[in-house]
Amino acid sequence: MPRDITFPETEPRYDCNRDSLAFDVRVDGKSAVCLVSGEFLMQHFGAREFEVSVFQETFAAHRVEIQEIARNHIENGWLDERGCLFLNTRYTRLTVTFGGRLAEWSEGRALAEKAHRILLEIIGPDAETVHVEWITENRTPDDPLIGVMILNPSTPPPMRVLFHLKDFNNPTALKVDLAFLWNTVLRMRSRDLALK
Secondary structure: OOOOOOOOOOEEEEEOOOOOOEEEEEEEEEEEEEEEHHHHHHHHHHHOOOOHHHHHHHHHHHHHHHHHHHHHHHHHHOOOOOOOEEEEOOEEEEEEEEHHHEEEEEOHHHHHHHHHHHHHHHHOOOOOOOEEEEEEEEOOEEEEEEEEEEEEEOOOOOOOEEHHHHHHHHHHHHHHHHHHHHHHHEEEEEEHHHHO
């Protein structure tokens, strides 16, 4: 369900405890705060120096882009329990597709979207680049499968898991399978970093 997300036209404040700029956001009528780290502003938006005035200038020049990143994170459910979102250099850049026949199969699409919300909780806001594709396959005409693939940008092939329709009746088992899949992707990333 889409959320009502607005950004008041206030100037960002410096948070010295986290070397970040904080700006206000309203989510479904409630106040929330988004923090953007100095490193985030330097790495992704070209802030030249680690100084508050430079951070503020960079934020002003890229306000719309930064707010769009915050909006995506909020829509993905990544506000913490205090109504705070922290964007750092590792912020999640998520691409999601519901491919092929799944786009035409309303029941399957609804189940995939439900599982995707679980996967979003597992991935979280600091996963860097993530490509997720939900698909459907038929091993037999009476046994359609719904699958998810997570593409690791540095190491093909994608990691994949397939679910029978009955698997969606057990959210705990579904979460365990999705967590195992994500853990496999993280292990591959760690291995890739160690080999560099």
